[in-house]
Amino acid sequence: MQSTMQDFPLTIAAILRHATTVHGDRTVTTATGDGFRHTTYREIGADTARLANALRRLGIAGDQRVATFMWNNQEHLTVYLAAPSMGAVLHTLNIRLSAEQIAFIANEAQDQVVFVDMSLAAQLAAVLPSLETVHTVIAVGDGDVAALVESGKTVLRYADLLSRESADFDWPALDENSAAAMCYTSGTTGNPKGVVYSHRSSYLHSMATNVVNGFGIGFGDSVLPIVPMFHANAWGLPYGTMMAGADLVLPDRFMDAKSLIQLIETQRPTVAGAVPTIWNDVMNCLEKDPGRDISSLRMVACGGSAVPVSLMQTFEERHGVQIRQLWGMTETSPLATLAWPPPNVPREQQWALRATQGRPVCGVEARIVDDQGAVLPSDGESVGELEVRGPWITGSYYLGRDEAKFADGWLRTGDVGRIDALGYVTLTDRAKDVIKSGGEWISSVELENHLVAHPAVLEAAVVGVPDERWQERPLAAVVIKDGADVTAQELREFLADRVVRWWLPERWTFVDEVPRTSVGKYDKKTIRARHADNAYEVTEVRD
Template sequence: MMTPMMNTQLTITSLMKHAEQINGAVEVVSVTADNPCHRYTYREAFGRVRQLANVLAELGLEPGDTIATFAWNDYRHLEIYYAVSCSGMICHTINPRLFPEQIEYIVNHGRDKWIFLDLTMVPLLESLQHLMPDVKGFVVMTDEAHMPESKLNNAHCYETLVAAQPAEFDWPELDENTPSALCYTSGTTGNPKGVLYTHRSTLLHCYASIAPDVFGLSIKDVALPIVPMFHVNGWGLVYSAPMVGAKLVMPGPKMGCGETLCKLINEEKVTVSAGVPTVWLALLNYLKKSGNSVESLNRFTVGGAACPFMIFDEFRQKYGVDVQQGWGMTEMNPLGTFNGNASSTVNALPADQYDKMRLKQGRPVFGVEMKIVDADGKSLPWDGKSAGAVKVRGPWIINEYYRYDGQTLDNDGWFETGDVASIDEYGYMQITDRVKDVIKSGGEWISSIELENCAVNHPKVAEAAVVGMPHPTWSERPLLLVILHEGESLSREEMLSWFDGKVAKWWIPEECLFVTSLPHTATGKLSKKDIRAEYADFRWPEQ
């Protein structure tokens, strides 16, 4: 029997055509290395996307080829996203903060043919190009006036290439399962692994993310994606904003500058944003020092790491901004759960319970099936107490890693995320740790994440890390490492007493060390692996 409904393909090309025709007059504003304020419309953007598609064809690139980007969030990177994917090629976004050996591995494993790079990335690629024998050339994302003298082999100027091409292009008819983008995990345990997204998975992710109980994005919004476009496709905002007609404001290389973010929010009337906790701390610190406010900002999403209560509370109380949390990962494109709008039942909870609920990672969005399991793989109840390994499946979740011989899914087709969590009766998930970071003390689990969040809520603490260290009696006990705010002082006893009444007595760290720095991964997360290695010779005071 024939299907009674049309079977049109879900492709990024269809999203682009819709955005150009229906939302063409909406603005895209960018900060770039060569321009502090570039401004044009979606219609102008997608006209240039067609010009760029002609560039790709002239460079000899073909459907299925992989093109790498080393770039920040700006209009040229947006153009590359669409020109590459809609040409049937794969847009491979690479984190420039990775270690050189990781970048070498990723470029070669991804089989990148050409590299598009931001002006600020030229020195990095000059130093690495000899390790990338299959890369045929480089395109520097700037104009002739700012094109640097470079040692890059076969280097071209982006604007010169684009200007020489017509703004007409015959887009290929693509199957929705055509690969569209490639992103690699951070590789904290071995080499990074590639996750290959498709046109279909990208559009389904868009549909889910714009829902009212998720990002709630609409044509009324002005969106500031601070999360880097090299990090899981910028959480999809560079697709979902054009889809609904939200204005895009892109901070370029200034995404970590509180002053620039404040200026962009106020000048462009930004209503919604998304980024990791360190970004919001930078903005919060600038607002405190400058006395400025962010009147237009209605809400922002925190992801990538747990949100300290201090961020949640101060933005809400002092600046009237609703702080929302999301959870996901590269293998999930990345959306898994979201803590946005609350039900009437949750809203009616006492203030302290409400705050605890809002600090959880949220409920699974439709399209993501989730379960928590014990060490034997048995499903655990959603009672808010039982904690187990998180497994997921769904239409925008990885089926297999790119060019990987190992097993990606379990025998029942579920992807194990590596997180440990509980899920309560309302469906709210709370990450308690990574499987490899959970502290096992006397046969019981201690959440390093919860201890870290408690520590950073101390007004004198700038950053904290907790790791489990071997203990002769308890197998492991938590060691607390603390960075204080500049000019502050705190004793060991004062710091440890801060945990009294906030966590279980036996959870309180056994020892506290004050340090001047902590190691981080390329995506800005605490590197527990490096911390454990650095303190491998640590001994408890009583030993």
């Protein structure tokens, strides 16, 4: 028996049609530093068609890659829409990667055209000569393009380009499984790996952002993606907001706390998304200037690294803003789990559940497995590597790289943790950072969390280092606060009250700062390498 339903493809073009018709009067606002500029989805739709015409004229055909090197702004949004809807593939370049990584990525993806914000022109110009397949650079905004021209590439202005084109484009019929966009992981091990999103996966992920159990975006909202459009699709907020017909507020490059508070106060978004660091900065800024008002926000999505409960509590109690922790990665589009308690849960337990990475939104399935790949129970106690699957989870990397990350239809996330009976996921470590001591696992992150709770400690990173007897043992690299004083012995005693005895590090080093990756996470690979090179002065403390 055949289904009688229409064979209707889920595409970015369908989101574009919906937003530009039913919600055509809703606005897109972009920060300009000294103010804001506004447009509507109807106008964005016209510019998107102009841009598609321009890209065709520049020779973009088939599924060629169209790259961006841009902040969150309305022009970036038109590339987000035009490239996939015309059948090409959007490739967002992460401006925070090294020049070498950017060149590797752009060359592997064979990018043809790059859109660049003029505020990033110097940074792109430095790497442009290494971008072998790029023939054209499209400069967005005013300013001197001389540095870009030096590369020998064709350099065009976005505004000029659009001014010559028609606001009608004959959008092609596309297979929903065809490539829509690609994004590279910013993994610290080896070269970045490409994830290629399909129209289908992007559409379904957008629906998930509109679902109440997801971000819950509806046309009553105004959404502020602070998380960059060059990294993990700004958590799907641009497409999701357009699908919902909500207003979109874009901070461009003005992402310091003061600018963000000004933006929130004047543009009154109801939903925002950013990493904890940003909200921490905003909180500190609000403490110094308590008259400011961010209460238009009803919900703030927060992820990228673990969200401190104290941050969530401060926002809720002082500013009436709910922070919802979420977890995901480039490979998961990224919305995978979201931490919100069910109704009728006592207040104390609510905070415990909100401190987890959350539970899978419908569409995503999660499980934990042991070293041998055996599935462990979701009992809140068993610890293993998190695996996920679903229609917006990647099943391979571009060009088949790193096949070991995929098994039996599941993505091996490289995150280690546990799942409770109601699906709440608590991640305790990256698999590569877990310290394997005598066959048992020690969580480096839990040790770090306890260490930073010590009043003298500013930062602390814990890594596994080789040990003759136990294979690996923890090394703690600690940054002491200005003017504070503490010994390894004292810190070890501090920890002894908080973790099991065999977790206590014997090796301690005091450093000026913890090395970080391009996205601001602790660079544990570098710490381990420095330790192997004897670059650290290590104090050994045993009982």
